Amino acid sequence: MSSNSDSETYSLYPYHPSHVLPIVFAVLIGISLVMHIYQNFRYKFWTVTFWMSWGGTVFTVGWIARCISSYQTSNVNLYIVQTVFIYAGPPIYSASAYNILGRLLHYLPMHAPLHPNRVTIFFVYLGAAVESLTASGAARMATNTDSLSRYKSGGTLVSTALLLQAVIEAMVVSVIALVHYRASRAAHRPPPNVRKLCITLYGTSFLIIFRCICRAVESFTLYASIESCKQGDCSPILTHEWYLYSFEAAPMVLFTYWLNIMHPGRLLPRQKTRYLDLDCKTERLGPGWIDKRSLWQTVIDPFDMSGMISSKPNHESFWLWPEKWPAVVDGSFAQGTASNIQNSRSKPNERSESGHKMLPSQSNP
Known part of the structure; x- marks a missing residue:
């Protein structure tokens, strides 16, 4: 917050905010948002990557609001909107990664360490907690710029949300690594x-972790220098806008693209x-998890710890009896010959190992 003299306009920013960079990032995120919407319609993949579109909308609105706010630096409402929406975008983006991981476990059930549907529920619920803390903390910080105690309480919520999200992303990376390790150790690569x-999930998760760490450093720096900052002597991390674009905007642009x-x-x-057979080539229509x-x-025990302790897993290993499940004949995603695009070229029906007619993958799930 700054006000250099009575003749100058009071500003909620500790620096002169750029007018150009917010709109540049709004355009970049907006283009990516349009691409996500197009691909979701093209592949009919809304149930998995809907959160990319929602997160892109929230993040784009945040940067547009920041652009407008840069011209009206004393407008509290605009400052609140840009703060809350920019902070809220990344946790929503993360929800898409959780959905993608759940769908990967459905595709590789033999390597899944927990119920694929519960992966999404477990991580999305944690993500919702992060989103709630983030929105509440960002709103409190933006609305209490003159109240040191309430400003600190808002910062505490945001810092907690950042650390929690980093922990969640580390857990996601651990699950991905375990699945990847199991798949690599199997008979077929x-x-x-x-x-x-x-690799995509590793990369996007590490971008989120990087963003959370940098934002947390910013938050803790604010705590360490908040008294001197009130007197106009802030840390360079707080008085230079490029930190925001380097450690918040840029990683999220890379994430979404x-x-x-x-x-x-x-x-x-x-x-x-539809799952991948043990030969890592054939895809079959199984019964699901x-x-x-x-x-x-x-929900309470998504990793089936009780089954692991008793050496009696509570799920059925249906992939061990491939002859019971028909193979799809419209190609294989594993071999790069299948597509989710409607009316894509399919191969003629054949017979499965058991003599039953093989089923083509349905156009609509």
């Missing part, structure tokens, strides 16, 4: 689509029941 998706280039709709089937426990038990 993981196919290109699995390797590309794992990375998922555009490696859109999961190109690499995974839409159907949850079957867990013998009740819903609340799978």
